[in-house]
Amino acid sequence: MSSPCRSAVSLAALAVLTVAACDREEREPRGAPVGDSGPAAITQGTLYAGQPSPPGPSHREYEGNAYHISQGKQLYVWFNCGTCHANGGGDIGPPLMDDQWIYGGTLENIHATILQGRPNGMPSFRGKIPEQQVWEIAAYVRSLSGQTPKAASPGRSDSLNAKPDEQRMPREEPKGSSPGGPNLEGRQ
C-alpha cells in the first residue's frame, strides 16, 4: 500500500516545531514576556477598576489581511487546533464560532489563550508556535465567528463542507462574558 503519511504537511509542521523549540531554548532562561501579550496588555474580565483602559497595541493588520488569515487557517490544522475545536463548532474544547468567550474574544485574548494555555484543558503552545503565526491563527479564529472583514475571510473550505465558509458566517456579537470584545475591540 502506498503510504501518503509522510506528506509535506507533517514535515512542514515538524520543521516549525523544531525551529520553535530552538527559539524557546534561547528565550526561556530570562523568562521574558512573549511579544506584548503579557498580563499587562490583556483583559480577561468585564469589570474594570476606574475607567476602562484604552485598547492595547493593535495587531489589526492580521485581521484585515487575507493572506495572514488563510495562513492562520492552515496553521490551525497543522497545530491540531481543529482536533479539539473541530472546524469551530467545538469538541473537547469550546466552540470558537459562537458568541461566547470564556477568556475573551479579542485578537489579543485569543493570542494569549494560545500561548498561555487555559486551566481546563487548553494546552499552552508557548515556544511551539512562532510569534507571527500565533497572530495569524488568532486572526483566523476571529474569522470563524465573522469578526474579520468579509473580503479578508477564507471563502472555500477543503474539508467535507461541514459548515458555512468563514466568509459567509454571520457576525456573532460577543455576549456578556467577553471582555472588551464588543465595546473596545470588536467593531470594524
Place this chain on the structure above:
Amino acid sequence: MYTVGASAALEHQGRRRRCFGLNIPDAEAGADVVISRLTGAMVLVACALGAAVPAPAQDASAGKAIPAAAASPADDGNWVMPGKDYASTRYSAQDEINTGNVRDLQVAFTFSTGVERGHEAPPLVVGGTMYIVTPYPNRLFALDLTKPGAPLKWSFDPKPAASAQGVACCDYVNRGPAFADGRLFINTLDGQTIAVAAETGRELWRTQLGDINKGETITMAPLVVKGKVLVGNSGGEFGVRGWLTALDAGTGTIAWKAYSTGPDADVLIGPDYKPFYDKEKGKDLGVTSWPPDAWTIGGGTVWGWISYDPELNLIYHGTANPGPWNPEQRPGDNKWTGGIFARNPDTGQARWFYQVVPHDLYDHDAINELLLLDLPVNGAMRKTVVRPERNGYLYVLDRATGEVLSADPYAAINSSTGVDLKTGELAMVEAKAPKLGKVVRDICPTAPGAKDWNPSAFSPRTGLIYIPHMNLCMDWQSSEANYIAGTPYVGAEVRMFAGPGGHRGELSAWDPVKRAKAWSVKEDFPLWSGALTTAGDLLFYGTMEGWFKALDARTGEELWRFKTGSGIIGQPIAYRGPDGHEYVAVLSGVGGWAGAVVVGNLDPRDATAAKGFATAVADLKTKTTKGGMLYVFALPQRR
C-alpha cells in the same frame, strides 16, 4: 421488512438466509411492539445471490442460554460491580417490582451530584450503603440507605488535575467504581487509581498510572479479580499506547502490565498463548503489523469492560481502535488493537486473542461488554463469550479457545459483508473504505458504532440479551493526522446522521440461541444508557431526552416511564434495600460523546463538531439540559 422481494415471504421463524457465510437474522413476531427488521437490503449490497435456505436442524432444539455458573453467584441483593457479576449479566434476581405492579413505581429519594458532565456510571450498593462516582472531578459519595432519605454518609474528593479535561476525547466521563473486601476503587480522569475504605471514605492508597501530557486518561470502571484491581487507559484519539494493568488491591503496587502494541514481552504473549486462528499467530506482531515505530503511538487502549470466568481462570477484555483514525497512515493489521484478549488474571499472560477489526477503518474500538454465557451451538452446550460489537455484529466466541461460533448483524451495516467463521476474517466493502482526498459517503455504522460502550443485560429467565444501540450512518473524509503529544491524533473528519428508517436509537432483544431478534423498540435518540433486567421480567433503560423506562422483558411492551431532570446515559441497577424491599436506581445527567452537544454547548452549524456527533443530535439541545442527579425508585408502600 427486508427489501429482497418474494423470497422474504417464504421465510419464517427458524429459517435464515445465508450468503457467503453471512447470516441475516429474521425477527420473531411479538404481539404489540414495533418489530424492526434489520435493513437486509443494506447488508445484501454485496450479496446479490443470497438464497433462503432452511436453518440447521439444531436451531429448532430451542435450548436456552444461561450465565456462566461460576461467574454468576446467587443474588445477595447488593450490586458490587458495574456488571453485577463477573459474567456481566446486569441481571438482578429481585422480583418484588414486576410486570404486574411496575406502573406504580415512584421516586423514593434523589441526590444531586453537583456535576454537570455526562454521568455514565452505575451506583453500587453494599450492605446498606450506596456509592456514586461522578464524572470529572470524580467525587465519590456514600449514601446511608438505612436512614430516611438516604443521607450522605461521607464523600471523597480525589482532586484530579483540571488539565485532564483537555485530553478526554468524549466528555469527562467515569463508568463506575468497584467494591471488594471493604474497599472501594475508583479511577480518576487524570490517570490515577485510588482505594478508599468503604466504611469511612478514608484514602488507603493511590497509584498514578497515566500521563495526561501524553494524552492518557482513565474513564473505565476497574474490576477486582483475586485481590487484583484491573485498570486500563483511555486516549486512543491521542496516540497513546494502550495497556491493561493489575494492581495489588491491598497496596496499589503494580503486579503486571500488558500493552496492546509492541513486542510480545510487553504484550504478555508467551508460552500460554494459543489463539484459535492463524491470523493471530506470529512473533512480535504488535511491532511487525505496523509501519516502523507507529505502534508506539498506536492506541489499543483498554477503556471498556472486563469479565472473568473463575472456572477457566481467564479474564476477558477488549482493545480499542488503532491510532490515528486515518487508516492509510498505518498499513498493516495493527496488532493487537481492535480485538479481544483472554488472559490469566494472576500473571496477565495472554491465552488467546481474536482481532475483531484488523486494520480498523472506522474507529471501531473493540471494548464493549463481554457476556459470559453457556448456550447450545450445533446441538452441544458451549462456554461462550457474547458481545454486540461496534461494527454491528453480535459475536459469539468459544471463551476457552477464541473460536468465533457466530457473528450476526443486529443493526444496519453496509461497510462489511460478514465474518468467515473458518478464518475469522471480516469481509469489508471496498467502496466504503476511507481514502485520503475523498469524501466517502453513507457508511453504516458510524465511528461510535452500531453500539458504543453502554452495556447490554441478559436475563436467564427469557434467555434474551437486551442491547441498547444506535442507528446512525456517516460521511468520512480522511486527512493527514499530525502527532503532537497531548493533542488529538485522529486524521478524519466525520459527519453523522440518522440511519435507515430515520430513528436514531433502538433497543433490541436478541436471542443468542436462535441468532435472531426477538423484538425491538425504536427510539428517536441514540441510546447511550446501559440496560438492566430483573427477575420481575422487566427491562430498564434510559433515553437521552431523560425518560427512564420499564418494558416487559418478554414482549417489549412499555409498562412505565418517568421523566428525569436530564438525559440518561448511566447504568441502571436494582437492589434489595436494608428494609428488605426492591429498589431501582439510575444516574441522570446527559453527556458522553453522544451528549457532548449539550454539555459542551457545541455549535452544530459545524457538522464536524464532537467528531461528527453534534449535528446528528443537534435537536437534543431543545430537549434536555445538563446536570447530574441520582434517582431511586420503589413501590409506593415502601416509603
